Amino acid sequence: MEKETIIDLMRHGEPEGGTLIRGWQDDPLSETGWSQMREAVSEPASWDRIISSPLTRCFRFAEELSEKLDLSLSTEDRLREIGFGEWEGRLPAELYEEHPEAISNFWRDPVKHTPPGAEPLEQFKLRVEAAWEDILSRHQGEHLLVVAHGGVNRLIIANVLGIPLVNLFRMEIPFAGISRLRIGGGIPRLVFHCGSDLV
Template identity: 60%
Template sequence: MSLNDSAASHAITTIDLIRHGEPKGGLLFRGWRDDPLSILGWQQMRNATAGYFGWDAIVTSPLTRCAQFAEELSSKGGIPMETDERLKEIGFGEWEGRSPEILYQESPQLLSDFWNNPVEYPPPGSETMAGFQSRVESAWQDIQLAHAGQHLLVVAHGGVNRMIISTVLNIPLSHLFRLELPYAGISRIRIEQGCPRLVFHCGSLS
């Protein structure tokens, strides 16, 4: 191990995860569907960050509902920003763009099974949970290495941020959607001596 590697392993890295705000179009299964934020969604994101510019860098999903806000924050705060394709939401297949309420009316058991165990009961034609887990965990590992010792903001999605938190806490993949995560919800993870810890979930930056 080099001196630089040793220093990096002892550096404290703080990573804030924020979910995007409400998108235009209302409550839908919205994975790879690229809707922008609604007016309320922009307000939710601006309120959640509340003029805070203390990050060393921003990493964002490529999807519009994340990337446009990340670009605004980067521009206003003079914070370097990068996009990681691996941070896009899980693909919901045939459920993309459909209302959970209507799906529940059509197939209540199918929807209930998915929420209770998305590994065994994925939406038809969707991205597999194993594939989703693999790409998000790959991004998560690379982000930690690239930004060791920094305070970072990750702008992503409900599924992505749940996956990262589940990885940190060793929560079974089948229990992924048991984590509540509202629009513009923020969680903080601190990594010290290679050990990640959840500092807060759905908390405040202030």
């Protein structure tokens, strides 16, 4: 019988600068962000390895954790967040004030309403899903921690559950939030957790 693959998707903590429209902008974690992530894994699971987005807000924590737990760490460039183009680094409130219709349209239907200069959602989907398929192929039967971004983790969950791309932002993933996916045994499953029961 094929061994089940377990993947814990972890979003980075709060970056410096607070809540901005932040995709490829490479801000480090704030002190709060470091605390959020360390607290989220205060009782670590029995991971076999860690895979991280190369962006600083993910990789620096993944690097620290891999050294602490003596785990192999690799980066996957295709797990970078979606690029927001001209909206990068902007406060959502500013965008609602300056471009209320454009930002409302984006959240309602991000497939048809790409921000100026941004990465189209369909293109984002293709690169993240390619990375996901490669991860599953290379690490079958392992228990992985994948440290990435809100958009990336939403996309992977949507892929596994068959959620339409247009509904991607109906999922709310908090800073340092962890979502577990079990792959194998018929159908893939999203597992909800209570407290620190990640073992």
